[in-house]
Amino acid sequence: MLIGVPTEIKDNEFRVGATPSGVKEFVRGGHAVLVQRSAGAGSGFADQEYERAGATMVDGPAEVYGEAALIVKVKEPEEPEYELCRDGQLLFTYFHLAPDKPLTDAMIRAGSICIAYETVEKADGQLPLLRPMSEVAGRLSIQEGAKYLERPFGGRGILLGGVPGVPPATVVIVGGGTVGTHAAWMAAGMKADVWIYDKDLDRLNYLSEVMPPNVKTVYSDELSLEYAYEHADLVIGAVLVHGAKSPKLLLRDHLKIMKRGAVVVDVAIDQGGFAETSRPTTHSDPVYVVDGVVHYCVANMPGAVARTSTLALTNATIRYALEIAEKGEQACLENPELTRGLNIYRGKVTYKAIADGFGYEYVPASEVLDSRRLP
Ligand SMILES: NC(=O)c1ccc[n+]([C@@H]2O[C@H](COP(=O)([O-])OP(=O)(O)OC[C@H]3O[C@@H](n4cnc5c(N)ncnc54)[C@H](O)[C@@H]3O)[C@@H](O)[C@H]2O)c1
Structure with a gap:
């Protein structure tokens, strides 16, 4: 799969979705990675480190969002990013949709598959990516x-x-x-x-x-x-x-x-x-x-201590990101922790608290993912 790592654009957000070590793991798994130039600078990772890990550096977000099938980032898409998110594209990041109707609506319109770090949940209720x-x-x-x-x-x-x-x-x-x-x-x-x-x-x-x-x-x-x-x-x-x-x-x-x-x-x-x-x-x-x-x-408090945070975040996200890169949306069907992470699937709200909060129809993740299996 082609994975994209864009530069974060939230105010004073210096974290990045993957470290050079994370990129190396993707490449070792047989995937290709596009990293936006200078994306890691705020966390102290130079472009050359990403290149050495096997990434291809690209100039702008349009190339990252335009080409990658899976976007791995940190913060929820900001307004200028809304129109870059594509139909059927996998977005793996923090979303915090519950208090944010404009973002929820934008993601529904985009038709993207939104897997939220903060709702990936283990069977015992632990939130390993939050x-x-x-x-x-x-x-x-x-x-x-x-x-x-x-x-x-x-x-x-x-x-x-x-x-x-x-x-x-x-x-x-x-x-x-x-x-x-x-x-x-x-x-x-x-x-x-x-x-x-x-x-x-x-x-x-x-x-x-x-x-x-x-x-x-x-x-x-x-x-x-x-x-x-x-x-x-x-x-x-x-x-x-x-x-x-x-x-x-x-x-x-x-x-x-x-x-x-x-x-x-x-x-x-x-x-x-x-x-x-x-x-x-x-x-x-x-x-x-x-x-x-x-x-x-x-x-986005952790953005202030970007290096510590980026390292800690990639340590936690990489195994889920690898699973998504390997299996695509099927990963959300096979791994219940990722099923709980799925918030929006191609225009449908698949997380109950978010659907209820905004008065949208709730469609369980198992339903949308199962229906994909039907001939
Ligand atoms: N601002 C930031 O940059 C930033 C960064 C990380 C996390 N957060 C946020 O911090 C918050 C806490 O995250 P967490 O990982 O500690 O969650 P957590 O689930 O580990 O802990 C939440 C605790 O709140 C308790 N709780 C729920 N309702 C309560 C009530 N009415 N009275 C008292 N306690 C109650 C729960 O029992 C639980 O122990 C979340 O909203 C998370 O998104 C914000």
């Missing part, structure tokens, strides 16, 4: 939160770990999955007082076993969250309902009970955000203030 970026975003959320708590950046002027004689900051993490767990580890390492909230008791049990003593686990409900917001210096939004819009757990009224100069890092912004007052921001303009509370809502 996981590496959630690990990065979770760790980074504390780094960013600590920065915006600094007075010159609009925060309360609080050092996360405090110093002897001065108490540390209170970090409230809502959602104890991958993002929440990695955020908790970083905040705990910086000696903050960490409270982590989840509704899943098994998860809270696990967290209380693996976390250091400065991390407290708390069952998430309306009253416990209200108490948390009142005391928090830094709040991390890390909830997820698979494939669906994020539940709103930090309401506008809550801002009134929060401390002035407190910081909210809404990592869940790519699914619409866990705070009512969140709207997506970019790396070039990452924060804004509502009722004295600093909001950081960058939807």
Whole structure:
């Protein structure tokens, strides 16, 4: 199969869909790879490294999208890319369709086969392709939160770990999955007082076993969250309902009970955000203030640490990408993890939460893929 790796065009997005090592694996598997010139530059990979791995470098996105049967990228297509996506073309990337109707409509119109990294799901509910970026975003959320708590950046002027004689900051993490767990580890390492909230008791049990003593686990409900917001210096939004819009757990009224100069890092912004007052921001303009509370809502946080993220992403995506390259759309039929990854198939919405969210007809992936088998 001919695989295409375009340059990402989202604001300050420096990641790339495949490393030179990833390209080498494709080539070893008997595939050809087109890489857009300079696509890897932001992650520190030179064109020559891709060429040495066996890629053909091409000048623009039109050639990548125009020729490749499978596009492997990082972020959802941006508006200028909509018209490049072709009928029957396999697109393997993060999509985050649930909060984005224009993108969903564009992909339906394009007739492409959209396999979303974030909904590829193992039988036990794990999300193996969201996981590496959630690990990065979770760790980074504390780094960013600590920065915006600094007075010159609009925060309360609080050092996360405090110093002897001065108490540390209170970090409230809502959602104890991958993002929440990695955020908790970083905040705990910086000696903050960490409270982590989840509704899943098994998860809270696990967290209380693996976390250091400065991390407290708390069952998430309306009253416990209200108490948390009142005391928090830094709040991390890390909830997820698979494939669906994020539940709103930090309401506008809550801002009134929060401390002035407190910081909210809404990592869940790519699914619409866990705070009512969140709207997506970019790396070039990452924060804004509502009722004295600093909001950081960058939807592609891992792009800031592109090299780490690109390496971690390719480590996770390559085996699925190889399977798709080998079997084409049939891979979605044979591998249930990829079946769950299929969001849109040639104009049909094959992911229930997305179809329901926009009032579109839901056609199960098994149905569209099965019907392809009929004579
Ligand atoms: N902004 C970015 O750059 C970026 C990067 C990576 C991930 N994310 C996003 O971060 C979010 C979290 O991802 P994840 O991988 O940690 O997901 P996850 O599935 O591992 O964890 C989500 C957790 O939220 C919990 N949860 C669900 N509803 C809840 C509720 N009402 N109260 C408390 N907890 C609740 C679940 O029990 C689960 O433990 C997702 O929206 C993901 O897309 C954003």
